[in-house]
Amino acid sequence: MFTLNFLIRRLTQGVVIIGLVSLLIFTLLRVVPGDPVRLMAGGMAPEALIEKIAKDMGLRDPIIVQFGRYMGSVLQGDLGQSFVRPANGAATGGANFNDTTRGERAKVLTLILEALPMTLQLAAVTLAIALLFSAVVGIAGGLNPSGWPDKLAFYISSVFISLPNFWLGIVLTLLLSVKLGWLPAIGYHGFAYTILPAVVLAVEMSPVLIRTLVGAVSSQMTEPYVSVGRVRGLGRTRIIANHVMRNASVPLLNLLGIQFSSLLGGVIIVEYIFDYPGLGLLTINAVLQRDFPLIQGIAIVTSAIFVVINIIVDLVATTIDPRLDY
Amino acid sequence: MAALLELRNMTVALGRSETAKVILDDVSFSLAPKEIVGVVGASASGKTVLSRAAVNWLEPPLTRRSGTVLFEGRDIYAMKEADMRALRQRVSYVGANPMGALDPTLPVGAQIVEKMRAVMPDVSRRQAEDRVIALLDAVRIPSARNRFHDYPSQFSGGMMQRALIVDALVTNPAVLVADNVTQPLDVTVAAQVIRLIKELTDQFDTAVLFISSSLPMVREASSRTLVIDRGRIVEEQATEALVASPIHPYTRELVAQTPQIWRGAGAVPALPAEREVVLSLRDASQTYRVKKRNGIGGVNLVRAVRNVTFDVRRGDSFAIVGESGCGKSTLMRLLSRLELPSAGQILCEGKDIATLRGRDLLAFRARLQLVLQDPFGSLPPRTSIGRMLEEPLRTHGWRDKEKLRARVLKVMLEVGLAAELYNELPLGLSAGQRQRVNVARALVLEPTILIMDETLSALDQAEQFKLLDLFQALQKEYNLTYIFISHDLAMVRKVCNRVAVMYLGEVFELADNQRLFFDPGHPYTMALLSAMPTLEEKRYKPEDCLLEGEPPSPLSIPAGCSFKSRCPRAMEICNGEQPFLTVRDEQDFAACHLVARTMSPAERASP
Ligand SMILES: Nc1ncnc2c1ncn2[C@@H]1O[C@H](COP(=O)(O)OP(=O)(O)O)[C@@H](O)[C@H]1O
């Protein structure tokens, strides 16, 4: 009952959030300088033709009308078509305005569905590496406050936090890929290509995870139930594994929910550096090409993912700690 | 009989160095099987350290310097860690702070099962669950089978304490060390818990080390009593003998300072009836709306204070007593205008305080001051004491530095704080001194009414005595009116002339001191009196009046008499008809159908 009620409430909120994000992006895209039709049609196209294409595409209607029309088709599962990309592959945007017909343009949904699994795979590997590493370092640090593991955790996170991701990406590529030839780096031709970008992203994520874990574990260790557990006859390992970790995982989960958005920022840069064909790369190209429908579609999909992830995080957190009430 | 548990020359210090402060000094005693031994001492005398030392649970910086503990002749400090853990099946401990003792994220029942199976690996999960449920039932947790699955935060303090007693007894231990277990509980629940410990330990042949800061409480529980003072055992006697003829000067002081309830003349002089009314409640009610957790939206109404009507006259020491959750603190917030009542009125010197604005409101705030419960939490740590006491004066427009200082020093003198403390930070102060700072802070504005919300409950007997004397002197000097909000009936008997007994937001009885303690009109008052630990024979026998369980939730107040679910004398009529405060004498009222019901509604009108 509680869960159902929770889901209904949160999904409703989520739909509102996605709607607002879409409206915001939609409006912004239409007030920024640069006419996409000019880009599509090429610099040589006559002004009258551009006006005609724009009119045909409905780009001269009031924004709210355009938005309504757009959301109407989104609800039917149609995110529209890319302005620039042909259905068969590489981006266009050339000078020949008359050899591109609207029918050949790629569907936004298809483009996103091609890129999304790649990014999800990258995110999953990143999360696995970051969690594993942070758990080892962070828990050890939290169990020995002001001992050497705590100091080590502090130094590691301090160093990691000061490494810019683009720099680290380039250095690791030069070292592990170019010089040592251990891991492939540029493009994507198999799972191994995910590892280097994931490591870079994991390094970016770890410091906050480590610090949160150190803090959560060490503060849980001072809770009375830990000390009382000893006199009740529970062993130290049992207290830590069954109770301290359980309680400490709640702040960690909440952090993951929040970290998701900054991870997304990292993904864009890292995918660009490694030429990794995921959502990040798609986003950058879409922005550079002023591909409004694509940018718009990516915004909707990412905010939907954001909403879903936060719902899952809160749901898991409430199952762990029933006192929480979202 | 051979000793079951024996402490030998136990000395514990605060750290390892030679010069470290000694907390327990050469303590030796023994506990025979099935025996209940009491330990009594003031706060910070070392009781908790003693109980921790007895179960091998000292944690840094506490360090055992010498001595040891033998359990059935085996030295528990010489054991391997694993052996000690196995021994926890036979040596159990319950402490004073039930709320933090279990993991908040797991159900209570599951954690007790976990503990049982950790020290008794041979017990199956099913067996353990059955035993835990049976014991939860035995400690009278209502619908134990469901409660088993509830989380710690869903238990009240009293229920949690009972669950922890189950946790301690579930392995059928030979010794139970109970450190101040009744301290966080209301008298009614404390009495139930003591009775329970006695019953269960009798049933399971468990010996108990019962540690408490209250001599009457120890007397209720134990047959033999040790007195601890500053880390040393200063006296040991059979409990009755100790109370009747204490030998050591400290014990004598302890006995002498325990307030007497029925013996001797009351300490509170009767006041003339016709004095000016300073505070008057007219059907004051407060209802809170709280969001339902599980419904789709929707609110629950919590009726925290219900139709309270009484007058407080100038010079009164007015007590408001009742179990926790009965609405005492809500009433305090209403009286001090921290909240406005949802219905009814509160008049201060004839004016409705809800309508006060601007200057009048400021004057009211100066006239009525609060002294809060927790002296530690309510003082800002980085401000000097003088500055702290000037603060309220500045808020009320005082600017002249000389005058401020003079006024503050005068008040410090009055409450017994040395003038040198003016520039000190409150860090080094004792609990009693901090409480004096709190009182001084209320007094600087020359109020006429002081509300004390559990002001003294954190202090031990001796400090309480001194502060109560101080209050009485101040009252004489300035014709102050006090409102004591308290659950300590012994204190009320000693200082308050008038008492209101509350239950579930209602006033059940309103009477003068003498009448309330000698001839209460309401069964609930009798129950409170019977539950009160004393050193004398009780006027009201627990067998006749003691309550079971705890008050129902203010979310669903029963129809008819709201006390009927616990009342030993409930009758047919109590189900359907709500009793109203009814005059017993000119001054005394009770809300119970047992009180003569022959009066006309007009006579039942406002007390
Ligand atoms: N862990 C500790 N750290 C520092 N001081 C402590 C600690 N435990 C106890 N003490 C000190 O030891 C003295 C006795 O404490 P305690 O046994 O808790 O007293 P009681 O239980 O009688 O109130 C007090 O002065 C207290 O401040």
Ligand code: SF4
């Ligand atoms: S009215 Fe009835 S139930 Fe209520 S206190 Fe009196 S006798 Fe008990």
Ligand SMILES: [Mg+2]
């Ligand atoms: Mg103590």
